[in-house]
Structures are given as structure tokens and as C-alpha cells.
Amino acid sequence: MSQAFRFPRDLFPRVLEQRPTRRALLASAALAAVLAPFAARGAQEVEIEEFDASGKSRGVKRVARIVKTDAEWRAQLSPIAYDVTRREGTERAFTGAYFDKHDNGLYRCVCCDTALFDSATKYESGTGWPSYFAPISKANVVETADTSFGMRRVAVSCRRCDAHLGHVFTDGPKPTGLRYCMNSAALTFAPRAAA
Numbered sequence: 001m002s003q004a005f006r007f008p009r010d011l012f013p014r015v016l017e018q019r020p021t022r023r024a025l026l027a028s029a030a031l032a033a034v035l036a037p038f039a040a041r042g043a044q045e046v047e048i049e050e051f052d053a054s055g056k057s058r059g060v061k062r063v064a065r066i067v068k069t070d071a072e073w074r075a076q077l078s079p080i081a082y083d084v085t086r087r088e089g090t091e092r093a094f095t096g097a098y099f100d101k102h103d104n105g106l107y108r109c110v111c112c113d114t115a116l117f118d119s120a121t122k123y124e125s126g127t128g129w130p131s132y133f134a135p136i137s138k139a140n141v142v143e144t145a146d147t148s149f150g151m152r153r154v155a156v157s158c159r160r161c162d163a164h165l166g167h168v169f170t171d172g173p174k175p176t177g178l179r180y181c182m183n184s185a186a187l188t189f190a191p192r193a194a195a
Helices: 013-017 022-043 070-076 079-087
Strands: 045-051 057-064 105-109 115-118 141-146 153-158 164-169 179-182 187-191
Touching: 045 115, 070 079, 079 164, 115 179, 141 164
Parallel strands: none
Antiparallel strands: 045 057, 105 115, 105 187, 141 153, 153 164, 164 179
16 A cells, blocks of 8 residues: 655755744645645545446455546546536436436446446436435445535545536435435446346
8 A cells, every 4th residue: 555645854944943934834835736646646546346247246446546637538428427427517307318217237437337326226216317225335435515506415426536426315215215316427327247
């Protein structure tokens, strides 16, 4: 496992020993911004739970985080998938490919192919977006506070590539009481293979 970048204290001993001035604080902030990519090297890997085509877990694995330029994402994705996953957009209700799909299989990230949802947890929410009461593995998604548009919601993204998927709400069915309301444009569907 790689270690986080540590700034050598002896590189600028005079700056580190003096009482910080406004100029020194601004210079430190600029230096921190320049060094941030190096400091983040320890975060270039993530742990996700991998699943085979039948939906069987192959265990939690440490894998490379997927990072691409904006141009690379635009070249890979459709315009709606790009808007949803990279710009946190939302497709219009009842327009996505999977809102009323009931086939048996797995839903994977359109950006990196990480398994995100199993059709066994999909249900008809009446919202016009595919809804699930649980992700295939909590290890594969990240939930963060979203206060955009004057609302308090919880955004859901793919752990491996940071693709925005949708939001999770607390009005879902049992057993979890959760509704993972996802955008079809953020997902691909793979029919379940025989075990």
C-alpha cells in the first residue's frame, strides 16, 4: 500500500519556524494545490466487491481508481450518460431504458463496469426511474450529502470511477426502507448468466 506524500520539514526550515504571515499562508495554499495530486497517490486504489456474471461475489478486491480527462469521458459516453455521470445531471422521468425493465440480471456502471445493483432488489417505485432497495454491495457505492436545488438529499456515486448514479431516499420498501433512485443513463444491464 502506498503512503501519503509527506512534505519534508527540512526543505523550508525558515518558513516552518517563523510565525506565518498572510503571504506565507497564501504561498502554502498554492503549494498545497500543486502538491495535491502527489498527496492523493495513496487514494489511487479503492476496494470494491467484484461479482461474476451470475451475480456471485468474487470477494472484495483492491483495484485501480478510474480517472480520465473530461475529453476521454466525452468520447466514451453518450451525451446523456456524460451529463448524468460526470456533471451530476438527471434524465427525465419515464424516459430511461431501465425504469420498467424487469429482466433478471445485474446493473453495472456505464463508465467502469463495476457491479452496482442486482435485479433481485429492483422494484416498481412509480417514480419513472429504476429503483432498488439496496446496492449489490455497499462497498461499490459512495453516499454523500447533496444540498443542491435547496433540498437535502443523499447522492449515490460509483466508488471506482466517481460516476454520479442518482440519489437514495428513505421511502423504500422492506427490508431496508430505502429507495435507490438511479438514472438509467448511468447504468448498463447484463442478463444473469447460469451459475
